[in-house]
Amino acid sequence: MAMIKGITVTLYEKEKINEDPFGKLIYKETPTKVENVLVAPTNTQEVLDALNLTGKKAVYTIAIPKGDKHTWKDNKVEFFGEIWKVIGFPQQGIEQNIPLEWNQKWMVERYG
Template sequence: MGMIKGIAVTLIDNVETGKNPFGNPIYEDKEIVVNNVLVSPTSSDDIVNQLTLTGKKAIYTLAIPKKDTHDWENKKVRFFGKTWRTFGEPLEGIEELIPLDWNKKVTVEHYG
C-alpha cells in the first residue's frame, strides 16, 4: 500500500497592493500554490446539510496540510482545471492528535 498524497491546489487570495487617491485600499489577486491538498467528493448527507444551512451546494471537501497558515475562508481555489469557491468556516483539529499530514478541512462549491 502506498502513501497517501495530495495534489497541488492554487489558492487565489486578495492582497492589498496600495491605496487609491481617496485612501481606499487597492487589492490584486495573488495565486498561491499549496501542495499536498487532499480532494474528495463531498458525501450526499453533507451536500444536503450544507444546502439546507447555507443555500450553497458543496461539491468537494479539501483536506489542508498541517503546516499551512493561509486563510481559506471565502476564497477562490483552482484544481482539476476549474475554479471553485470555499465557503463556511474551515474546520481544524488539534495537530498533535491527528496522525496524518492534514488537520483542516474546507468545503468548496463550483464557481464558474
C-alpha cells in the same frame, strides 16, 4: 513513504488594495501553489447540510496540510482544471492529536 498523497492546488488569496467611492473594498488576488492538498467529493449529507446552512452547494471537500498559514475562507482555489470557491467554516483538529499530514477540511462550490 506516505501512502496518501495530495495534489498541488492554486489558491487565490485576496488582499485589500483600495476602496471604491461607495465604500466597497477592492481586492487583488495573488495566486499561490499549495502542495499536498487532498480532494474528495463531498458526501450527500454534507451537501445537504451546507445547502441548508449557507445556501451554497458543496461539491468537493479539501483537506489542508498541517502548518498551512494561508487564508482559505471565501477565496478561490483551482484544481482539476476548474476554479472553485471555498465556502463555510473549516473543520479543524489539534495537529498533535491527528496522525496524518492534514488537520483542516474546507468545502468548495463551483465558481463561475
